[in-house]
Amino acid sequence: MSSTLDLEHTLATLRPILWQALEQLRQFSHHVRELTVQDKGGDPVTIADEAIDAFLRHALQVHFPPTQFGYLTEETYTPRQPLPQPYQWIIDPLDGTSDFLQQTGEYAIHVALVHDHRPCLAAVVWPEQEVIYTAIAGAGAYRETRQGATRLRVQPPPEGQPLRVVLSRSHAGERLQAFLSTLGPVQQIPMGSMGCKTVSICQGEADLYISLSGRSAPKDWDLAAPDLIMQEAGGAFTYANGELPHYSCADVHHWLPLVVGHPTVSRWVGDRLQAFLQENQGYSGK
Template identity: 45%
Template sequence: MKTLEEILTVTRSIAWGATDILRSYYRGDNKQNLEVNYKQNEPVTVADTATNNYIVEQLQTAFGSEDFGYISEETYQKQAANSKELVWIIDPLDGTRDFINKTGEYAIHIALVKDKRPILAVVAQPETEKLFYAIKGKGSFVEVRSVTGDNSTEALNVSTRDSLDDLTLVVSRSHRNEKLNHLLKNLPCKNQKVVGSIGGKIAAIVEQKADIYISISGKSAPKDWDLAAPELILSEAGGSFTHFDGTNLSYNTGDINQWGGLIASNGKCHQMLCEEAEKILGQLS
């Protein structure tokens, strides 16, 4: 079995390859028709499928299927939790609507999960040529690709802002519901920054451009592949990502949906935010 550091080296290379595939579709270099279909009311394009196939095939070639299981947005079918000790959780295109609408704010998520918790993560932002990565207990880093091939890498740390009034919320253009709108309206932090894709939102927090991201499920909920990689990137940069009651997120449980209220933050006011969110939402009941 390879070490996590060796596995990460391979995974980063795969993520850069997936970045090039998505950029070729995004910039129109790929001549295939980018026809949009819908699966459970969410858009899917040929770019999602092509990138997914590349990532899964490359991971399976590198690591096989004897020790590793695979859960991917584009191939997942309802099933019991994967029985493998180590499970890859993959989102080949996080932010498909942003990809289609050409905002540039889409991402690639690849996470390795053990005992329902992420231990290795990569989040790539193709349009910024940035690759965020982490191993549990080893910190978070961002690699920026250069046209000269001389990539730069730096360690990531969340902001030290510790007053609710000073914190900036990163929010979606879509994926809103009545509860979330009520909560955002009543929280003390009024600064907001709009960013597409969950990977992009967490990247904004670890790059100190924002401090909080909140999700509340309605008819649907974020999925394992939306959160597993970004969560580890954030926590290894010093932030927190939990349910409103402070409990950890769990992955590969047999239910891919992450129901309820979730808060990602720089960690400085995390417990206070959780308590405030539950109090504000309690006013609706």
Template identity: 45%
Template structure:
């Protein structure tokens, strides 16, 4: 497989949507069972993470095989480095983004399924099970929101432009001291806390927020946290870059995305990135 046509991408996103809904059902059912929480170093892992991961991988591989596609998942990346690095088409999977919120029962967790071509996403599915909503996108094909009754509508980010009118979504649990100081000094002071990255980007799609900021500390978001959310945002009119404006590259040897990342509705993206760089320079100079 060298080039996928638009029709091929639509077929692949249809497969991923079906698997996404199936995964959402598994997670909602398992919320009410013994979770078997384990410490995996970067955060907790539950039986639900593992069951959802198996379901996604088994169904993608049953539908598509492994000859032309590599697979990168939060649960298997340490054993799949060689296989995926040699594949131009790689599925990137987070079976349960927001495990802490899943355990706590906030409902702010999501499922991420993305297809990369070399190092950039071309197909994306993000499911927010508690909201009964699935977002999907294909490169140059726009972003859509699907409900469980099968209804589908296109979605676009807000057009808000005044910095003081923009709302930031940030993490509750991944706030290092530099990020706290950055948020305190940032020109947008309206803030919301949302659990998963998929949920944060969904808030921007639903026009209840415009900006998401991530700043790595001892840990950093990984490919599976970001690849699917990035494409549904950019295809809805938003932007997602490092603070210096460069695009994220996926399926690299290091799956961590170190540094500062900024997602927005796009209207003031460059100004927001510039502000982040300048504020961080002031913080680090103290």
């Protein structure tokens, strides 16, 4: 493998695999009530998670052998040292399993290719919308349907309207609610998958997402793909202190508070969030 990977060719190779995964996951969605649900550290796991994970890994390894590409997936992860390969695929085969089971339609597939601890290629697949969102570092982000692709560009919030905040149905807590109350008029929009939240901001359907870790924290496979898509759409996907997340490190957890949105919003929200957490003695880095 050359030291510089052809990312356009890599995405062209990945694209039909993603469409196949989309169709497979939609087939599972038609039989949700027949799926056995297991508990994995407090999160639900089904045969759909495992089947899509296996499909993606096997399909990708035909073109990107594990001797040269690392594979970090939610369903196969075990704590270990960072993968040694120069490029690593980070995969969440079903982000938003709870929403998948509740049939809200807000679940997604995340696939990111990471180099030097930052994503260089990413895809978020929204099966119920039959849309694939893609990004290559330095080349923009796109919304792809079977009819074609359109460029994504994050817009600042409309003036004079409440700030539209997407938040988790299952992980929004009292601390986040207390902080949101300091931002003035806010419209809260409950939503499932992190990928769905991120692209809703990219498409102008929401303005802001905030993650405050508690007993748990988002992991690499939750964030890596949405991160690059937001950044390449002209948005900000950073910790509250303005730093970019890094991936495929020793710890896959992201404990620092996360702020996602248009840069003009994320900067002042990040500053206010840090001050809020310090004032409430809730900011310790984790």
